Amino acid sequence: MTRIKPFRAVRPTRDKVSLVASRSYQTYTKKEIEGRLDYNPFSFLHIINPGYKYEHKITGKERYEMVRNRYLEFKENQVFIQDESPCFYVYKIVNREGHEFSGIIAAASTADYEAGIIKRHEDTIAYREHIFKEYLKITQFNAEPVLLTYPDNRVISEIIKETQKARAEFEFTTTYRDTHYLWILSDVKHIDRIEKAFASIPTVYVADGHHRLASSHLLAKEMALEGAKDAYNYFMSYLIPESELRIFEFNRLVTDLNGLSKEAFLIQLDANFRIENRGKNLYRPSKKHHFSMYLDGCFYSLYLRSSYAMKTALDALDTQILYTTVLKPILGITDLRNDTRIAYSQGKNNLVTVKAKVDSGAFAVGFGLVPVSIFELKAIADAGETMPPKSTCITPKLRSGVTIYEF
Known part of the structure; x- marks a missing residue:
């Protein structure tokens, strides 16, 4: 039984999403990062590289706290807004080769990971888990989903296709020539059907993001001891059917x-x-x-x-x-x-x-x-x-x- 739930996403406004969205920090060269930070005030890179405007390299807890501050500034300046009710998010990517990926962004359960319902195929490095766990604890957000894959499911596929008939809330093309689309799925009947459909799936698999998931699991265990709210027991995931996953060597x-x-x-x-x-x-x-x-x-x-x-x-x-x-x-x-x-x-x-x-x-x-x-x-x-x-x-x-x- 796979447990997922809707959540109130914080997301960019429609007019700024293409400016905010960024690749993983590690994939940029130093010159690319500097160019985006110099000329794009809305890039998410400003949040995760908060010392740039002070021309000062910041590490450890001080950096995490400043990441949190930059994030709150983006919210205060209404670059980010938060949905009023919990939703699922249908997300589609069409890459430059024309291959399509369609799935659902949802909150998935760290307890399912501990129980082996969410299964991994890669080892993680303990010190990286702990570093990112501390990062999550201070910043208090997930900004990049863990990629999970599940056996193709007719009910989920039908809801995704039906949702995609409407105009997307987001549609933007990256410099990699990949086009991204996002639809907000707020209908309670569809939400219930999706939750039940995933509950019928005994196992899902981690495709990408093993360290992010392991760190979220560590954080959930730590915060449970502190009596923290239930939100820590979940992490942001992007779930796509196995038939759409592409694996390269x-x-x-x-x-x-x-x-x-x-x-x-x-x-x-x-x-x-x-x-x-x-x-x-x-x-x-x-x-x-x-x-x-x-x-x-x-x-x-x-x-x-x-x-x-x-x-x-x-x-x-x-x-x-x-x-x-x-x-x-x-x-x-x-x-x-x-x-x-x-x-x-x-x-x-x-x-x-x-x-x-x-x-x-x-x-x-x-x-x-x-x-x-x-x-x-x-x-x-x-x-x-x-x-x-x-x-x-x-x-x-x-x-x-x-x-x-x-x-």
Whole structure:
């Protein structure tokens, strides 16, 4: 039984939403951030980078308190307004490739996460959880939803389609050429039907935002001890059906061959793979357990040998196979999160990027993979296992500051 509920979102006024909405802070270059802060007084980046106007770098609790102050200023200046009654929000994104994502922004339960009704497929880092938990406690809002996915549901789909027949409250296109739409769903009958439809779904899965969810869960447990209000027991989520989720791969790049010559490296690979030199022709794998490798100016196909044992869903995951057969035993990389010898390239950037980085001399070898499927993601989450870091690059990506959940 999945519990979601409507909430009174704080959101930009219709005329300012395109100016307020921002990508995640980490995705901007320093020059991009400075440009937006210099020329766009309404950008949400002003809230999360509050020391900019003082030309002073602020960290820790002082920064969190100033984030809270900037947020309140946006409300006082009526850049943000708050809906009078609890609502669900139907949200659609049409990306530059024409792919559509439609789902519901709602408050989801941290208790469901603790109970395993909301399942994860990635590990989180404890210190990051605690840092963001303190951030949430002081700022008292969620500004970027956790992306959850659920099995396609006829009732939910019908309500979403019916809602989208009306004019959207928000419609704006980003510089990435993605168009965003938001509809306010306030009809109590539709709200009740949506709540009941989700209550019939036994499990939903975290697609993106594992640290944000884990931090919200930590905060809920802490605030429960302080007798805080019920709002802390929920977090803002964007729920979309599994059929609309798009998963891309992360390709791997390694700086050196761990002291091996090219010939010695290929000989060690032969123990687990059938290897074919494809020369200069770009080779992209198209099947599970097939890998692409770019080494010394040539592409190679690596086909996993049938003798490789797979006992669990994790054993059969290509990122895990590459780790257990190549990265760890041959190249000596044991810590995929922190070892500076390994880097990752989104599948969206394709293997041309991998080739260019190896040709530049920055890396000795690159590996291409096929994307993880939704079935693999669910199987690993259902088994209580977690994928290696950078196993999935999942879309859609929402903008920060379009809907805000207050504690």
